[in-house]
Amino acid sequence: MIADDDPAGDWTAPGVYRCAPGVYRIPLPLPNDGLRAVNVYALADGDGLTLVDAGWALAQSREQLETALAGLGAGLGDVRRFLVTHIHRDHYTQAVVLRREFGMRVALGRGEQPGLEVLHRARPGRSHHREQLLGLGARDIVRELDKRTPHTDDPSEYEYPDEWIDHGAQIVVGEGSPDRRVLEAVATPGHTRGHVVFADPAGELLFAGDHVLPRITPSLGLEPVPSASPLSDFLTSLELVRSRPDAMLLGAHGPTGMRVHQRVDELIAHHAKRLDTTLAAVQDGHSTAYEVARVLLWTRRDTAFGDLDLFNRMLATIETGAHLEVLAERGLVTVEDRDGIRHYTT
Structure with missing residues (x-):
């Protein structure tokens, strides 16, 4: 049964939700992930479907996608194309795996090509972020990563797309049908490069x-x-989206219904405040991204750094490094590399 999307409901609940004429939201599970689910959007495409994003290549995710498509009177073989927003595994990998079986096309932003090349030649059992974290002064996190049974990305799940999407590309969905729509691809580097x-x-x-x-x-x-x-890229991309006509926000994690301009303004304000608190931490004598991250509060619940799990401590440290780089670009801190670690002072 197809229900109208309810922004006040549980956005992670399995099902098919109509969020606009010919557009359906399908939440797919993310086991052991704080995000809980990823939204895949199905667009009517003639006698088939185009999907925006694909989900993580997991058995449970595939099963829920099949069930949801059945609710639309379709199957996996009716998916003509995946339009993927970026290469993170909860968006890209299921598209690659399903393509082998059903032959649908996969499209991805051209800026993701360098990342895919690295994933193809990744060393098993070694974090892609190890050297990055060492440079941010997070040796404690690296030690924990080294002790754990590593998650190894399967290079076969990161095969190249059938087509690269360039900024400004006009993508026609439903050519020759009443459902015809033209999507404009807008490059928004920040969360990832592509x-x-x-x-x-x-x-x-x-x-x-x-x-x-x-x-x-x-x-x-x-x-x-x-x-x-990355933060400089992200803020520039937010301004680009803000300069466009307002629209209903169909995000990958969370409910629909919010307006884009409202949320962009909130994100810009959040990072302005975060830059201020990051600068204050440097002024208090904390000089590396790891040191600064440890004295800041995290998540909407103002969680202490030490109360975060390992993955989120890694995220917090990397994000703090991004804020420190913007402070350096603005001339508010100076940067010095000592023994392979980046230090910031005022």
């Missing part, structure tokens, strides 16, 4: 991936080849 969102001006919709999320702030720099300044 992140793209898909704007539907006619429907006043924005398929925002992880660039604009309704309840949380996207992570920054968590990718195999991070840019020199």
